Amino acid sequence: xxxxxxxxxxxxxxxxxxxxxxxxxxxxxxxxxxxxxxxxxxxxxxxxxxxxxxxxxxxxxxxxxxxxxxxxxxxxxxxxxxxxxxxxxxxxxxxxxxxxxxxxxxxxxxxxxxxx
Amino acid sequence: xxxxxxxxxxxxxxxxxxxxxxxxxxxxxxxxxxxxxxxxxxxxxxxxxxxxxxxxxxxxxxxxxxxxxxxxxxxxxxxxxxxxxxxxxxxxxxxxxxxxxxxxxxxxxxxxxxxx
Amino acid sequence: xxxxxxxxxxxxxxxxxxxxxxxxxxxxxxxxxxxxxxxxxxxxxxxxxxxxxxxxxxxxxxxxxxxxxxxxxxxxxxxxxxxxxxxxxxxxxxxxxxxxxxxxxxxxxxxxxxxx
Amino acid sequence: xxxxxxxxxxxxxxxxxxxxxxxxxxxxxxxxxxxxxxxxxxxxxxxxxxxxxxxxxxxxxxxxxxxxxxxxxxxxxxxxxxxxxxxxxxxxxxxxxxxxxxxxxxxxxxxxxxxx
Amino acid sequence: xxxxxxxxxxxxxxxxxxxxxxxxxxxxxxxxxxxxxxxxxxxxxxxxxxxxxxxxxxxxxxxxxxxxxxxxxxxxxxxxxxxxxxxxxxxxxxxxxxxxxxxxxxxxxxxxxxxx
Amino acid sequence: xxxxxxxxxxxxxxxxxxxxxxxxxxxxxxxxxxxxxxxxxxxxxxxxxxxxxxxxxxxxxxxxxxxxxxxxxxxxxxxxxxxxxxxxxxxxxxxxxxxxxxxxxxxxxxxxxxxx
Numbered sequence: 001x002x003x004x005x006x007x008x009x010x011x012x013x014x015x016x017x018x019x020x021x022x023x024x025x026x027x028x029x030x031x032x033x034x035x036x037x038x039x040x041x042x043x044x045x046x047x048x049x050x051x052x053x054x055x056x057x058x059x060x061x062x063x064x065x066x067x068x069x070x071x072x073x074x075x076x077x078x079x080x081x082x083x084x085x086x087x088x089x090x091x092x093x094x095x096x097x098x099x100x101x102x103x104x105x106x107x108x109x110x111x112x113x114x115x116x
Numbered sequence: 117x118x119x120x121x122x123x124x125x126x127x128x129x130x131x132x133x134x135x136x137x138x139x140x141x142x143x144x145x146x147x148x149x150x151x152x153x154x155x156x157x158x159x160x161x162x163x164x165x166x167x168x169x170x171x172x173x174x175x176x177x178x179x180x181x182x183x184x185x186x187x188x189x190x191x192x193x194x195x196x197x198x199x200x201x202x203x204x205x206x207x208x209x210x211x212x213x214x215x216x217x218x219x220x221x222x223x224x225x226x227x228x229x230x231x232x
Numbered sequence: 233x234x235x236x237x238x239x240x241x242x243x244x245x246x247x248x249x250x251x252x253x254x255x256x257x258x259x260x261x262x263x264x265x266x267x268x269x270x271x272x273x274x275x276x277x278x279x280x281x282x283x284x285x286x287x288x289x290x291x292x293x294x295x296x297x298x299x300x301x302x303x304x305x306x307x308x309x310x311x312x313x314x315x316x317x318x319x320x321x322x323x324x325x326x327x328x329x330x331x332x333x334x335x336x337x338x339x340x341x342x343x344x345x346x347x348x
Numbered sequence: 349x350x351x352x353x354x355x356x357x358x359x360x361x362x363x364x365x366x367x368x369x370x371x372x373x374x375x376x377x378x379x380x381x382x383x384x385x386x387x388x389x390x391x392x393x394x395x396x397x398x399x400x401x402x403x404x405x406x407x408x409x410x411x412x413x414x415x416x417x418x419x420x421x422x423x424x425x426x427x428x429x430x431x432x433x434x435x436x437x438x439x440x441x442x443x444x445x446x447x448x449x450x451x452x453x454x455x456x457x458x459x460x461x462x463x464x
Numbered sequence: 465x466x467x468x469x470x471x472x473x474x475x476x477x478x479x480x481x482x483x484x485x486x487x488x489x490x491x492x493x494x495x496x497x498x499x500x501x502x503x504x505x506x507x508x509x510x511x512x513x514x515x516x517x518x519x520x521x522x523x524x525x526x527x528x529x530x531x532x533x534x535x536x537x538x539x540x541x542x543x544x545x546x547x548x549x550x551x552x553x554x555x556x557x558x559x560x561x562x563x564x565x566x567x568x569x570x571x572x573x574x575x576x577x578x579x580x
Numbered sequence: 581x582x583x584x585x586x587x588x589x590x591x592x593x594x595x596x597x598x599x600x601x602x603x604x605x606x607x608x609x610x611x612x613x614x615x616x617x618x619x620x621x622x623x624x625x626x627x628x629x630x631x632x633x634x635x636x637x638x639x640x641x642x643x644x645x646x647x648x649x650x651x652x653x654x655x656x657x658x659x660x661x662x663x664x665x666x667x668x669x670x671x672x673x674x675x676x677x678x679x680x681x682x683x684x685x686x687x688x689x690x691x692x693x694x695x696x
Binding site for chain 4: 489490493494497500501
Binding site for chain 3: 494497498501502505506507511512514515516518519520521522523528542544545548549551552553555556557
């Protein structure tokens with residue numbers, strides 16, 4: 001696994017465990033909802049992951065973008081589809097989204113090396 | 117046409133005309149991009165409109181939400197799909213998105229009456 | 233009841249009912265969490281309502297501010313405490329919060345007339 | 349004076365008075381700073397008002413935009429300069445700024461009628 | 465002192481000194497207000513620090529969160545109270561606040577080691 | 581060239597190339613607009629760069645701030661003018677802008693060493 005991807009996932013797992021161990025019910029349920037919301041529903045998982053990606057991008061949350069990039073790739077999203085989603089984020093959210101597009105593409109490439 | 121929909125579109129058209137008449141090239145091109153970005157590409161128009169909707173919702177732009185709701189409906193988005201998209205917006209963007217969900221559903225119903 | 237307060241609550245109730253009737257599980261659970269999160273816990277309800285107020289104010293959500301103003305008043309928050317909370321919102325969130333402070337104070341006064 | 353301009357200024361004045369009457373020191377000082385920050389300094393007042401305008405626009409605060417539009421006009425800003433400032437806001441802040449551009453241009457025209 | 469805490473405070477001190485040395489009156493007064501706003505008033509310091517924490521969290525400012533975590537701990541805030549405050553931030557501000565919760569908990573633990 | 585400046589520019593160039601190589605028309609045009617919008621127009625380049633700086637600062641985009649700091653320096657902006665611009669950002673955008681002011685001043689100093 002690419003170092004960048006490994007580190008991101010390790011840190012996330014470690015801290016999520018600690019957060020859940022703190023036993024705050026509201027936070028636990030939010031984490032739970034986060035899993036459920038992106039499951040197959042009226043919309044397919046792939047579309048939902050693109051929705052998660054564009055929302056994360058316009059809100060400029062790099063960690064959230066990376067999380068949805070991983071899930072997007074696992075669900076068959078192509079580079080062209082990812083870039084098209086990010087182009088909508090850049091148009092709606094403005095040029096302040098560009099630095100996040102740079103990091104997104106860098107992470108996307110790390111995910112590619114990951115699967116090779 | 118429902119009064120709410122009519123008023124929104126009339127105001128938008130009137131002011132857009134004035135904006136474009138001001139002859140600012142950057143603004144003209146942004147308006148132009150806005151049309152192009154949501155055309156069929158690697159992703160279908162329907163998916164793009166859902167991306168536009170969720171991005172507008174998390175950024176809490178009521179006018180943008182209404183604009184994408186109209187286009188979504190024209191492209192066959194069902195109420196269930198719209199609500200699923202908005203549920204992702206509410207989860208990622210938090211409960212501050214709820215007031216915009218209220219307005220979105222109200223506008224969606226106005227669009228329904230519109231087409232009857 | 234003051235007209236302003238009445239209208240706000242009527243609209244909220246009407247639309248919330250429609251939203252919940254749409255039967256989207258994620259949205260239902262978010263609404264449910266919203267009720268639970270502000271119940272007595274390690275922190276008293278009054279403190280939680282002030283937290284809800286300041287968070288709503290810096291995120292500039294007038295409807296959310298009004299909702300927490302009502303709950304704050306019901307839980308014994310004084311005008312001085314409310315203004316102190318809003319002063320922190322204005323400092324942290326900047327002068328763009330001022331228009332929301334205007335509306336907040338206006339609604340606070342409507343709530344006062346309400347209870348007379 | 350144009351009705352739109354009159355109403356905006358009347359409401360602002362009335363509520364600002366009430367806010368200042370509440371005697372919260374932090375808020376009073378923020379109001380005070382707001383006056384001082386836009387006075388002639390190393391940068392001329394006109395430039396500062398354009399800075400206030402673009403910052404208000406990307407943060408999508410209509411009241412703040414209207415306040416700076418008034419001050420901008422009083423300091424000799426032309427329609428072309430105002431639109432150029434707003435074009436930068438639309439590029440950096442994205443298309444979610446467009447609804448605020450519509451309202452800005454509408455208010456700018458109200459200010460024009462105001463001075464005739 | 466924990467390395468993480470030391471580095472954060474050293475950088476903050478060094479840069480704050482440079483900022484204040486630049487002799488900009490508006491900035492100086494904002495820094496000054498920042499000290500005053502969190503002093504005992506109608507609300508106790510502890511409550512104010514929780515207000516500062518939740519506002520910083522929903523605005524997703526890691527440095528601001530860390531600053532208020534330190535002050536919160538110094539004023540006797542427990543881990544349960546901190547997590548309850550952050551749970552409100554996550555609910556109101558959405559799942560985009562989660563990455564900041566991870567960093568907050570990490571810093572909170574560094575502060576713990578600090579005082580041992 | 582100062583290491584900080586070099587690294588920032590190298591990363592930006594490398595990733596921008598990759599982004600443009602992906603051949604997404606919407607993104608390409610946004611990049612293009614970004615160049616055009618800051619050219620001499622009704623407003624001089626120097627003013628436009630200050631507009632770009634203040635907008636980037638209130639939106640809390642460090643990379644965007646650094647980009648406009650470079651262009652500002654190249655166009656003769658003094659430290660006093662830069663700080664005055666940032667003071668308006670801090671007032672309008674609130675104390676959450678302070679961490680970005682720290683980084684901005686640090687980068688500004690790196691640019692100074694750069695040109696010596």
